[in-house]
Amino acid sequence: MKNVFVIFVVVLVATAAAKKGWKLRQRQQCKYDKSAWSDCDTKTNTVNRVLTLKSGKEGCQQTQNQTITCDRFDRLQAWKIKKAESRRELQEKKHHRKERQQEMKENKQLVKEQLKRCRYEHSDWSECDQATNTVTRNFTLSEGEQGCEQSHTITITCDKLNRIQAWKAKKSDRKQNRIDEKLQMKQERKEKRKLEKEQRLKCKYDKEDWSECDNTTNTVTRVMTLRDGEEEECEPIINVIISCSKFERIQQWKARKMERKNEKKENKMFIREQKNMWKENKKIVKEQRR
Ligand SMILES: *[C@@H]1O[C@H](CO)[C@@H](O)[C@H](O)[C@H]1NC(C)=O
Ligand SMILES: *[C@@H]1O[C@H](CO)[C@@H](O)[C@H](O)[C@H]1NC(C)=O
Numbered sequence: 201m202k203n204v205f206v207i208f209v210v211v212l213v214a215t216a217a218a219k220k221g222w223k224l225r226q227r228q229q230c231k232y233d234k235s236a237w238s239d240c241d242t243k244t245n246t247v248n249r250v251l252t253l254k255s256g257k258e259g260c261q262q263t264q265n266q267t268i269t270c271d272r273f274d275r276l277q278a279w280k281i282k283k284a285e286s287r288r289e290l291q292e293k294k295h296h297r298k299e300r301q302q303e304m305k306e307n308k309q310l311v312k313e314q315l316k317r318c319r320y321e322h323s324d325w326s327e328c329d330q331a332t333n334t335v336t337r338n339f340t341l342s343e344g345e346q347g348c349e350q351s352h353t354i355t356i357t358c359d360k361l362n363r364i365q366a367w368k369a370k371k372s373d374r375k376q377n378r379i380d381e382k383l384q385m386k387q388e389r390k391e392k393r394k395l396e397k398e399q400r401l402k403c404k405y406d407k408e409d410w411s412e413c414d415n416t417t418n419t420v421t422r423v424m425t426l427r428d429g430e431e432e433e434c435e436p437i438i439n440v441i442i443s444c445s446k447f448e449r450i451q452q453w454k455a456r457k458m459e460r461k462n463e464k465k466e467n468k469m470f471i472r473e474q475k476n477m478w479k480e481n482k483k484i485v486k487e488q489r490r
């Protein structure tokens with residue numbers, strides 16, 4: 201019995217789906233002219249309208265008589281009105297937004313152009329006027345061509361000023377924090393380097409030459425072995441592994457450093473020679489005077 205029931209349901213669902221599909225196809229393929237809905241027939245509590253085929257393929261019904269209950273019709277009408285209304289509202293909102301955006305854009309452009317030509321100095325904000333909940337700030341022309349306004353006043357609500365000032369404070373706080381953080385990190389790095397240097401100075405290693413670049417791992421290595429009789433906290437063997445590119449960079453940096461050192465040396469020597477020459481000349485002049 202249960203099985204029969206299940207089959208029955210399945211058949212029902214299938215038929216419903218098929219009917220829906222057929223209706224959909226009908227709607228797509230058969231286009232109808234629709235008459236106005238009739239008045240509500242109070243006896244049957246229904247309204248109806250007649251659809252007459254406008255265009256469509258074979259199999260379209262020539263006419264259809266659509267009947268729905270008056271309640272449903274009322275609900276449908278109400279829904280349609282609401283929908284139209286909300287659509288209109290949306291359209292209006294969109295239109296307004298567009299207008300506002302356009303206006304703002306134009307204003308901004310204007311202000312920008314003004315600013316380019318006219319420079320102003322401004323006063324501090326006035327105290328908040330409790331009655332109007334506004335603050336003002338005066339701008340007076342400091343630099344500008346003809347056509348610049350001599351002065352103007354900007355008025356905003358006290359709340360807005362508060363928000364702006366809070367925002368500015370927050371921003372500057374954040375900036376300060378970032379600066380502090382950076383400073384701290386720098387300090388930490390410095391200390392770490394110092395420590396490492398101390399460690400290095402304390403622990404003396406015999407260093408092997410660097411290996412060739414291993415192009416499967418893209419690394420170069422070298423082994424450093426602690427010299428006899430050094431501190432206890434020193435690692436006995438350190439295997440240094442760095443990437444070939446880093447090695448390359450270090451080599452280049454060393455070469456540059458060496459070059460600069462040599463240059464400095466040469467400069468020093470040159471200056472010393474110059475000084476000597478100058479001294480000699482002085483001596484010669486002195487002797488000649490005698
Ligand atoms: C449509 O159906 C309704 C109610 O079934 C009936 O009163 C009306 O006469 C029908 N109209 C047409 C054009 O068939
Ligand atoms: C702005 O200027 C007006 C008129 O000169 C003055 O009364 C007012 O106090 C000024 N406001 C500020 C905030 O300086």
Ligand SMILES: *[C@@H]1O[C@H](CO)[C@@H](O)[C@H](O)[C@H]1NC(C)=O
Nearest residue numbers: 412413414415416417418419
């Ligand atoms: C590593 O590079 C050298 C020279 O470019 C090449 O002769 C050698 O075959 C490479 N080895 C591997 C494992 O790729």
